[in-house]
Amino acid sequence: MLTLHRGGRKAEALRAYATVRGRLVDELGVEPGAELRGAYELILADESAPVVPRQLPPDLPDFTGRAEAVAVLALPHPVAVVSGPPGCGKSALAVQAGHALRTAYPAGQLYLELGDREPDDLLAEALRALGVAAPPPTTAERSALLRSLLAERPMLMLLDDARDADQVRPLLPGNDSAVIVTSRRRITELPGAALVQLGPLAPDEALSLLARVAGADRVAREREAAQAIVAACGHLPLAVRNAGTRLAARPGWSLSVLRQRLDDDWLGELREVRTGLDRGYARLPADAARTLATLGLLGPAAQPGWVIDAALGRHGAGDVTDLLVDVNLLDPVGTDEMGQPRYRVPDLIARHAGSQRGDPAAVGRVLAAWTATAEHAMARLPTTVFSLTAAGAPRWRLPGATLDRLTSDPVTWFEAEHETLSAAVETAAGNGAAESAWGAGRRDGAVPGPALPPRHLAEHPHHRPGRRPRGRRQVRRGRHAQGPRPGRPLPGSLRRGRRRLHPLPPHLPRAGRPQGGGHLDLRPRRGQPVPRPVRAVARPLQGRPDDLRGDRRQAG
Structure with a gap:
């Protein structure tokens, strides 16, 4: 009746009511109920019954967790x-x-x-x-x-x-x-x-979702591959569901096949995820997009807030930080021992951001800020240390008051920033920035010689006797990417160091307080052998990088 009335067919609607009423009276001896009579009265008054919208999208039968x-x-x-x-x-x-x-x-x-x-x-x-x-x-x-x-x-x-x-x-x-x-x-x-x-699912919940979409038996047979798949998906429901539907559509695939494909090209495999990430990235203002792309290249370690200042090349970039936090592309992860807030880009977002067209100058400024800040912290250490300054590495300096506050306890600062400094070394080496890799790595202990005073080294939370620090391989890779090689000049700071150390005296050099812009003041002391950490540093400066490996293995 109401449908006929709304369609402009009032007479037919009234005839329908009369037909129903006649049958009810003749066969059951009852009048129509209140709802039917109410519709009849609306039609007589030329009014429409209220519309009752039922617009919710279909529920997901395999909804998991939360x-x-x-x-x-x-x-x-x-x-x-x-x-x-x-x-x-x-x-x-x-x-x-x-x-x-x-x-x-x-x-x-x-x-x-x-x-x-x-x-x-x-x-x-x-x-x-x-x-x-x-x-x-x-x-x-x-x-x-x-x-x-x-x-x-x-x-x-x-x-x-x-x-x-x-x-x-x-x-x-x-x-x-x-x-x-x-x-x-x-x-x-x-x-x-x-x-x-909301954040990622718990690992068990992500695995359960994959099983519900792709098939519980397949996941049970290849549990290790399934765990690797959900980890590659960042435990995000959309990514896990996307991976599960890929498997469901390809019953002949083993889970190991998808695992390998995700390792090779996760953006190509998880197209729905990529579409969503592309849309979110496109919505960002230019400064925020450029910052996110830079942060995506810096590794998974939580970064201090001032890194965003360096990425943008301006002090006081808290507005960009707040925006990225507000749109859930940057997670605040607490405050470190120095009282500075730290942030981390979620895994899939970082990988996607790292694939965007980044700004090499922004990455360079971040590395330059690490070099300058580590240099400032080194200068405030209470003990003179063995140090080679990468004079050719660029510097980007934080405001003096900020530097003094961050490095008021330099040992604590080095401890808090060990992982981020190591990640900076890797980033520098991966981008061919040999001077930055050498400068940042030298201050973090990524190359031989203590970056902390000897009395603190054994207490360092990341120190392991006989263990080669995480960044050495990256430092060596970054430095050798630009020299020394036959027919190629050494970087500036290494050429100056080579003039001081070549020929290397056959006696013990005593590392005094750095002289002449931070280079070593070496004075021989007879009757003692040259320690291996010194030879490990000196040999590449003499143009013999191939001899580095053996000495470093025993120098650590």
Whole structure:
């Protein structure tokens, strides 16, 4: 009856009512019920029955994990915001929660995909779904009408992929309705909103999701390969599901085949993930995109906040840091011993960012900042150390007050930054920056000779007797990439060092306080052999890098 009436066929709708009423009276001796009579009265008055939208997307039958978040969303909230990085399953969780709450809102459920759309367009879509054929012209009028309609009929609203709080506010109904918002941004500006922050799945949950999509038997047979696959996916639900569907579509593949393909080209294999990451990267302002690409090249170690200043070449880049944190592309991971906040780029995001077109100058500035800061910390150590200054390596200096604060306890600073300094050495070596690799590595103990005073070396948390420090191979690779080789000149600082050390005296050199811009003051002492750490440094300076390996093996 209502369908006929809404289609402009009022007479047919009334005849349908008369037919039904006649049969009820003749065969059962009863009049039509209240709902049928109400529809008949609406038709007589030329009114339409309220539209009941049922717009929630289908629930995922293989939804896995997120027990705590599901528990939070099981209770209706005036506003709940689910945020997290791309691919963490925000929309899947919201849809799961929406279906669980559906019976509590029989008047209807509205679903809007926000993206980059403007509020007036979204409001018009919502009003049309509620039966308003001609929404008012302005955003304010549309927002007011939506609140009026939902005040009488509270509904559940799911606002997916919100850009920011300004986009969401005009869409919020009045009291009694419930709203679930998903966003890549940490939206904290909506008063009273329940906040749910998502990250990767736990490893067991990611493995369970892969089994539900690809087949439990296949995962059980190749559990080690399955664990490697979910690790390569960063334990993100979208990536794991993408990998599982690849396996489900190729029953003849072993899991080891996909594991190898992910190792070779994970972006090519996980196309849905790449699309989402590309979209998030494209939304960033230029400074933030350039910074993310630079951070993606610096390795998995948590970086101090000032690294972003160096990447951008300006002091006080906290606005860019805050933006990357707000859009869940940079995770704050606490504060170190020196009181400076530290940040890490999530695994898949870092790998994707590292594949973007980076700024070599930004990477160079970060390396130059590490060199200058480590140099400043070395100068404040209480004990004179054996040191070769890479005079040709560039420097990018933090403000003096910042440097003094960071290196007020230089030993603690070196301990806190050991992993990041080693990662900087690897980055420098991988980019062919021999001088930066030598300078940063020398200060972190990546090349022979103590970077800390001997009395502190044994207490260093990363020190292992007889262990070659992590960065030596990268330092050697970076330095040999540019010399010394037959017919090629040594880098500037190494040429000056070679003039001082060649020919090497057959006696013990005493390393005094560095003279002449930081080079060694060597004075022979008769009757004692040259220690192996000194020979290990000296031989490459004499143009014999091939002899380096043996001496370093015993020098560590």
